[in-house]
Amino acid sequence: MPLTLFGSRGSGSAAVEMALRAASVEYQLVRASSWEADSALERLLEVNPLGQIPTLRLEDGTVLTESAAILIHLGLEHPASGLLPTVSIARAMDIRGLVYIAANCYSAVSVSDFPEQWTTATTKPAQTKVRDAARAQLHQKWNVFSDVFGTRLRPSEPGALAFLAVVVSQWSGTRQHLKNERPSFYETLLQLEAHPRLAATLREHRDA
Numbered sequence: 001m002p003l004t005l006f007g008s009r010g011s012g013s014a015a016v017e018m019a020l021r022a023a024s025v026e027y028q029l030v031r032a033s034s035w036e037a038d039s040a041l042e043r044l045l046e047v048n049p050l051g052q053i054p055t056l057r058l059e060d061g062t063v064l065t066e067s068a069a070i071l072i073h074l075g076l077e078h079p080a081s082g083l084l085p086t087v088s089i090a091r092a093m094d095i096r097g098l099v100y101i102a103a104n105c106y107s108a109v110s111v112s113d114f115p116e117q118w119t120t121a122t123t124k125p126a127q128t129k130v131r132d133a134a135r136a137q138l139h140q141k142w143n144v145f146s147d148v149f150g151t152r153l154r155p156s157e158p159g160a161l162a163f164l165a166v167v168v169s170q171w172s173g174t175r176q177h178l179k180n181e182r183p184s185f186y187e188t189l190l191q192l193e194a195h196p197r198l199a200a201t202l203r204e205h206r207d208a
């Protein structure tokens, strides 16, 4: 049985699709998300009680969630794919970057997307304040990512870190922020988007 990727258009599953393709791994895509009632949400909830994507079911039925964990697993399983550097210290830094994005950026996007879940306030203005604060935090975390990891993204041979950085930085006003605050990193992200390892998947996620 091929791997099954639960995902949806414009979501973080794009980064995992890029990785599966880079590693030439066969997979079937199941459209599922908590915000699409007509999707395979019930099936997703059976394997991931959080109902989050990306969720990847491996050949033997093992379920992987958490984009950083999925990308690290694929990189380690397919060392020739270039998803992770082969040199130990460089690999450790890329893993640090992947976990950094998941812990600091992806989490802030969740607050920005669903502020009502992060406050007991029920009024719209109060929830908007939560969203605005989450976005300010998110943008600050991207500044630091740019300063610490920006040169690791290897536009000529992008790997898992570049995939996750490009996908997660598309959301919550991050690109506009980076364009103003970290223009050179912003240009690197655009360069990466045009790379064949990313371009087709990004196009499908935009046009699907």
Ligand SMILES: N[C@@H](CCC(=O)N[C@@H](CS)C(=O)NCC(=O)O)C(=O)O
Pocket: 011, 012, 013, 033, 034, 035, 050, 051, 052, 053, 054, 065, 066, 067, 068, 102, 106, 110
């Ligand atoms: N910690 C997870 C977060 C995944 C996540 O929040 N995915 C979003 C889509 S991009 C989602 O499914 N959100 C719906 C929800 O939380 O209900 C990861 O790093 O993969």
